[in-house]
Amino acid sequence: MSRFQQLAEFERPLAAGYELLPFHFTALDDDNYVATNVAGEFVVLTRPDLEAFSSQSLPHTSALYDELKSKHFLIDSDSDVAIDLLALKLRTKLAPLANFTGLHMFVATLRCEHSCPYCQVSRANDDRTEFDMSEATALKALDLVFRSPNPAIKVEFQGGEPLLNFPLVRFVVEEAKRRNEAERRNLAFVIATNLAVIDDEILDFCRTHAILISTSLDGPADLHNKNRPRPGHDSHARAVAGIHACRSALGRDQVAALMTTTAGSLGRVREIIDEYVSLDFDGIFLRPLSPYGFAMKTKFYRGYDQARWLDFYFEGLDYIIDLNLSGFWFIEHYAALILRKMLTPFQPGYVDLISPAGIGIGAIAYNYDGDVYASDESRMLAEMGDKTFCLGNVHTHSFEDIFLGDALLGPLEASFAGSAPMCSWCAFEPYCGADPVFHHATQADFVGKKPLSAYCNRNMAIFRGLIQRMRSNPDVRAVFERWANLG
């Protein structure tokens, strides 16, 4: 046996101590802390353990030492490849930034035949064509779209109800595809529609051009119709009929639905989820209201407080987890986005939960009148009279004016979570994002005071909730790993 050395021989260098790699920590609950490294790997540990680790006195014989070494929180004189791997993981997360703007939203019209009180866009009556985007404006916007270096370009039609200006939608799709014959981008289209006015001609067109449909579905008929009034009080029936029609015409996976939580939704999260299950969706995105547009004017945004929304969210999340544990595959998409950051080397490009912020460099909105906004929320803010995030106009400004101007770079730089007060030392920073539009809207500041920030409080509660759930039950962790790897 003397030919072989014992394990103890190879452990000898460990006794010389260890160096800390960059990490942050935050309390998880009364007894435990979460520590995260720059790549978003996390370790849950007690306060005494945290103190021992951070004072470099954790014995190398402890199980926690192995975990911290394996997850790249420390290096000892035995091995320093952790630094290469950390760098690689960080690069993997940030690499998509170099692609620049991928999502380009066209506000085809502000007109809408719904009159939802929570609407985040101030709608216009559906007979006033001055709120329609013109072809001349669309052509100028397309010039900007193709200036983006992103190899994958997604054009999303927004409103109002964009199908009320279907000729413009058709014009943009055909023109974009014509240009793409030379551009060779991975070009995709989405129409965000309430489906109330969809017809066979539109479906034919969507099928021909492989256009995805994104619609609104708030839950069971009574809730949906209360949230989304329209002449005839048949919004739900039309949405459901539209979903079925789109699926037969375009394919099951070509239709997505989004819900918005109102005061009327609270207490009904299971019914809302059941509605999605029975309509054969693979998941649901449990979304709170945003403080913009009509939602503010009508006081809908104040209809419930953060704590009630979180109760709603977690009740729904737990119900969905139980569905999965009993063998039924169903996803909560917001959790899945965060879990992708927690459990994989990747960072999803979701514009509301990324840092640097997704405004402008992740997504951009071309309003019906040619004004260019840093995000969909930015133009909602503008409809309320605040044009802070208006980056220019397609008719009068160049690509450089719009994408390299102070109106965009200022808030991007100011809000960067890696250097923002309280964010930069928060353990959850690798999972979180920067939302200068939200903080400007609520606190008149791109950064905002985080203890007063509903964005911060909501996301912190969700980060903690997800970690607690996967920690307390390995089967939940398994479900979460599957969600995380959907991307």
Next chain:
Amino acid sequence: MIALSAAQLSFNTPGADAPRQTIFLSDNPGRPMPLRQREGFLVRDGEVPEGFGWYLLHGEATAVAARLANQRVVLLPPELDYLGDGDVVRLNPERTALRVLYRRSSPHNHFLLTERCNNYCLMCSQPPRNVNDGWIIDEVIEALPLIDRDTVELGITGGEPTLLGERFFDLVRSAKSFLPDTALHVLTNGRLFVNPVQAETLGKINHPDLMLGIPVYSDLAHVHDYVVQADGAYDETIRGILNLKRERQKVEIRVVLHKQTYARLPQLAEFIARNLLFADHVALMGLELMGFARANLEELWIDPVDYREELTAAVNILSRARMNVSLYNLQHCLLDRSLWPFARRSISDWKQEYMPECDGCELRTQCAGFFASAKYRYSDRITPLDGSGWPVRNQKAGG
């Protein structure tokens, strides 16, 4: 188990001494005349076409041998009966020996390039020897043009093949040139690719279907270094993998399962999924009781049933991360049923066997079976299974 070499054969080499030679074997009496001089003819039914460089006869064909008095002849022992058309052998007349280099009918052809290695793994099935064996790769490179171009895969093993330096790259170039449609699977510890130039050299060859199988035994450097008995090996191997992937080479991560590695299998799986997600394949492999594995049996042996929980967790972590995972050398009856879809029939045909306990098992044709060497130690919980995968009821005990 079948024999891949034979010595003390009966060679007949009239005239000048016959050189050592790598030859293509044929049983086709219609082979083009210009090729015959450098080929061997397998005499089957007494027909002896003229012009072949060698004639290979089965031992009892003495009547034919008499007719070949003026030809170079090798009399084959019964264990080489399987030799067939398209096989490639190395003849050493001086030592009256023959080695089978390539069998066209087998999916498991591999070449050992060197016995030298810069690791000294506790469980090495092919213990390294510090010998000057540079002649081996010359022979292999000589054999490549003789190998059937429809061959699906060739394995390259050692020792550590990359220790051959430029000659190793010559081999890859040669394989690309003569066997462009053949997958090349190289077992290496990857350490030398810590030098980016080495990885770049390989990348530039641009072999169309090359996979490097590289062992990673732990998420902890010191444990891996202990298993491979080489301080610093882990960092070199991991950096080697990163350099290879930067050069867009395919990398397979190989984990041998034994007493020193099983406990942290779930952590290793998490580490791989988080850090090496770009690996093209992960193979988790039962221990082969050859070489050092037998010498270190007590340090290494653990019944696969006793690491079932860790293995199941590890496979699930990798599979949920959408990695391509395989289990090698593990018997179906020892695995959690959920892992059967990952279990491959991995053991080379020439050393694959079953145990007496397998009698009556209806899943033998799906099961990996055993290495021939498993006779030294195997699980005492081998159980025959019926067609739907449940244990066959023991008639006596069942009463």
